[in-house]
Every structure is written in C-alpha cells, then in structure tokens.
Amino acid sequence: METFGKKVKQWKHYLPIINLALLIGIAGLAIICVLLVYHPPENITKPEKYIEEPLLKKKPLVPLSVDNKAADYYELMLSNNPFSPNRTAWNPPETKTDSKLEESAAQASAQAAENQQKPKGTPKKITLRGIMILGDTRKALIENPDQTKNKNPFVFIEEGEEIAEYKVKNIEQDQVKLDWYGEEHIVVMRSNIKK
Numbered sequence: 001m002e003t004f005g006k007k008v009k010q011w012k013h014y015l016p017i018i019n020l021a022l023l024i025g026i027a028g029l030a031i032i033c034v035l036l037v038y039h040p041p042e043n044i045t046k047p048e049k050y051i052e053e054p055l056l057k058k059k060p061l062v063p064l065s066v067d068n069k070a071a072d073y074y075e076l077m078l079s080n081n082p083f084s085p086n087r088t089a090w091n092p093p094e095t096k097t098d099s100k101l102e103e104s105a106a107q108a109s110a111q112a113a114e115n116q117q118k119p120k121g122t123p124k125k126i127t128l129r130g131i132m133i134l135g136d137t138r139k140a141l142i143e144n145p146d147q148t149k150n151k152n153p154f155v156f157i158e159e160g161e162e163i164a165e166y167k168v169k170n171i172e173q174d175q176v177k178l179d180w181y182g183e184e185h186i187v188v189m190r191s192n193i194k195k
Contacts, residue, residue: 123180124164128187129154131171138171142187 130141139156145164147153157176161168166185170177174189 123166123185126164126166126176126178126185126187128176128189131173131176131189132156133171133173140168140171140176142176 124145126145127143128140129143132139132141137158139158141154141156142163144150144153144155155163157163157168157171159168159171166178166180168176169179169184176187178185178187
C-alpha cells in the first residue's frame with residue numbers, strides 16, 4: 001500500500017506535462033481538420049477521367065415527330081415574347097368565332113334589357129338604419145322590405161346585391177345608392193335631420 005501511495009505522489013509532478021501534451025495534440029488535430037476542409041488533397045477533388053464510348057456503340061436518339069406548321073404559325077409568339085425588353089401588352093388576334101360571340105352577347109344583353117322593363121307603380125320604401133365600413137368591406141343595415149322570404153326585421157346588404165327589385169350600386173359613409181330598373185335612388189342615413 002505504501003509503494004502505491006508513493007507512486008501516486010510521484011505522478012502529481014507529471015500531470016501538468018501530460019495535460020499540456022493532450023492540449024497540443026487536440027489543437028493540432030483541430031488545425032489538421034480545418035486544413036482538410038478548406039484545402040483538400042488534390043486526388044480527392046479531381047474526378048476520374050471519363051472515357052467516352054464511340055458513337056456507334058450508343059443507341060441513337062428517337063427522332064421527334066416532324067412539325068408540319070409553317071413559320072408564320074409561330075410569329076404571334078415571337079412578336080409577344082414575354083422576355084423581350086420591348087414587349088407590349090398582349091393583344092390576341094381576333095377570330096371569326098370571337099366576333100360571333102360578341103354579337104350574341106350584345107343580342108342577349110339587349111333582350112335582357114327588354115325583358116327587364118320597369119314595372120308599373122312605385123318601388124318599395126327602403127329605410128336605412130346603419131352603415132358599416134371596415135377596410136374594403138361595406139355593408140348597410142336596412143329594415144327588411146320583404147319579410148316573406150326572410151323573417152328578420154333587419155338585413156345587411158352589400159354592394160352588388162339585389163333586394164326588393166333594387167340593386168345596390170354604392171355604399172358611402174352616410175348614404176346608399178340603389179338602382180331600380182335604371183333609375184337611381186339615394187337613401188340617406190338621417191333623412192329627417194336637416195343640415
């Protein structure tokens with residue numbers, strides 16, 4: 001036991017030297033790793049030389065189908081190149097079918113206007129109770145003019161909606177503009193208050 005105790009006491013003098021050697025070894029390994037990452041050996045970075053086989057041994061590519069379209073067919077795409085610095089707005093060519101569709105749409109709108117003739121009598125009265133504008137959302141609270149469909153005494157309307165043969169054109173801060181078969185009606189928020 002005494003001899004073991006004496007040996008342990010002798011090692012105390014060598015511990016700082018051993019620690020210094022370990023520190024130098026770890027620092028050296030860290031430097032080597034950094035050098036290998038930033039300056040790898042040349043034999044690792046150079047790829048193996050690729051030897052190309054003769055063309056006769058390779059299978060030839062399958063030929064594409066022959067394009068039968070004339071060069072004029074692609075003129076529209078070339079004139080409207082989206083990557084050209086001189087590009088202009090897209091103007092699609094007019095075809096006979098487009099003009100026929102426009103004519104039929106014009107006839108349909110004319111028939112709709114004829115069918116939507118102004119009825120005899122006066123429109124229902126709209127009473128405006130409130131207007132709510134939150135960002136792009138605009139709603140108006142009105143007394144329900146037609147309680148057969150909806151039993152609620154008040155309803156919210158938005159721009160573009162139809163209610164009691166009216167179409168809501170515009171909702172502003174203090175008034176609502178309505179369209180009744182081409183006739184404009186303005187409902188003011190507080191019509192009983194004179195300015």
